[in-house]
Amino acid sequence: MGKKTPLFDVHLSHKARMIDFVGWELPVMYSSIIEEHAAVRNAAGIFDVSHMGKIEVKGNGAYAFLEKLLPTRLSKLYPGKSMYSCLCNEEGGVIDDLFVYMKSHTDFFLVVNAEPRAKDIEWLHLWNTFGVMIADVSDDIAKIDLQGPRSRDIAQKAFRETSIEKLSRFSFIETEFEQFPILISQSGYTGEYGFEIYIHRAGAALLWEKLLQEGKPFGLLPCGLGARDILRLEAAYSLYGHELDEATTPIEAGIGWVVSSDKDYIGKNALEAQKQNGAFRETICFECADKGIAREKCDVFFEGEKIGHVTSAAYSPTFKKCIGMARIVRGVVEIGSNITIAVREKVLRATVVPRPFLSYRG
C-alpha cells in the first residue's frame, strides 16, 4: 500500500479511482478525465496534491543560502511573493524544480516534487554552511489546488477574505480557515487562473468539502492526476522525471528563463556556458497530424535520422489531437518542421509548433 494524503478517505467516499503515483495513492480521476479537464478550462476544478514536498528554510542566512542554491534571481521576490525555479547540480542538471515562497527575508517556504523530496533535503543540508534551519513539513501540510476561470468566485465564497481577489499572480497571503492557518497563493499548474492552497492536514477535509460545496453552483469538479497531466501539458509546463532530470539543464528543457541570477550559484559555470554557446539538446513542442497518441519515450525522427525522444504526450481535448514535448538534438528542426514519431509498430507524422500550446489565460 502506498502513502496516503490526509484526503484519502474523502477521495474514496467520492468514488475516485486511485492509482499509485511515485509511492502515493492518489486519485487519477473521479468521473472522466475529459470532463474534469473541461471543468478546469471552463469553470473550476480542485486537486489534492498533498503528496508534494514542503520544506521550511529559516534563519538569518536563508536569503544568502537560497542565492547559492538557485539559478533564478532571488531579488525578484519580496515578502508575499513566490517564484518558480530549479535546484541544479554543478553540471547544471536539474535535481528538482520547485516553488519558492518568500514570507520574509529570513523565512522561506519551498514546494518540491514528491519523488525527489528526500534527495532535495539532502542536497539542501549538503550546502547549508549558512546556519539555516531546514525543516521537512511535507506530512503536516496538505495542498489543494483550486484552478479555473471561476476560482475567484469560489475562493471569495469559501474564504470571505477580500484580499484574495486582489492577489496578483504568484502573490500569496497567510490567513485562517476554520481556525487552521492557511497559505493561499495565486498560481497553479494548469494554465488557468487559480490558487494553490496550503493547510494543516487536520483541516484538509474541511477545506475540500467547503470548496466542493461552494464550487458546485459554478460547475466545479474534483479532478485527478489524469486531467492535471493533460492541463499542464497544454500549458507546456515541465514535469519532473519527464522534461526535467539530473542529466538535463533548464536551458535544454526550454525553461532557460529561470537562469537569471548574477550571484555565485551552484551550476553557474555550466549554465552560463550553455547560455552563451548553446546546449547540445533542446525541448520542442509538437502536434500529431495522424490519429493516434504518441507516448513518453517514443523515438523522434527528422528526415530519417533519430533526433531524440518524447518526454510527454497526451490526447488534448482542447486541440482534439495528440500533443507532446520532445527532447531532441538542438538546431535540427524549426517551427513548422515535419517530424515522425515511432509509436509501437506505427509511425505518426507530427509538426513542430510554438511553445506553449495554450497561453496562460488568467
Add this chain to the structure above:
Amino acid sequence: MSFIPENLKYTKEHEWVLFDEEMLTYTCGITDHAQEMLTDIVFVELPEKGLEVKKGERLAVVESVKAVSDVYAPLSGEVIEINHRLEDSPELLNSDPYGDGWICKLSVKNPSEADELLDATEYEAHIASGD
C-alpha cells in the same frame, strides 16, 4: 459494478460477442468493464473490410486518454462490416459499448471456437477474480 448483458458471450480479454441466429456471423465490441478500465476513449483504429483474422489476433486498437489497448478477435473469421461511426465518435465505446459502440461484424469460420467463450455469469466471475 459494470453492466453484463445476459444475451452476449465474452472473452477473458473483455470483448463481447453477439451471434446471429444461424451463427454464421458475429458482432463484437469491448465490454462495459473494459471501457471503464480504459477511461475516455479518444481514438479507434478499425480493421479493413475483408481482413481475415484468426481467433486471438489483433482486430482493432483502442486508445484512451490513459492507455492503448488491443482488441482481439474473439473467433476466427473475415471482417464483413465495420462501425465507421467510431472514427469520428470514439466516445460511443464509452457511452454505449454494447450498442452504438460495436466495433465490427465478422463471418464465423469455425463455430466450435464459440465453446471457449464465457457466458455472462462466467464473465462476471472472471472480472471479480481481478483479471
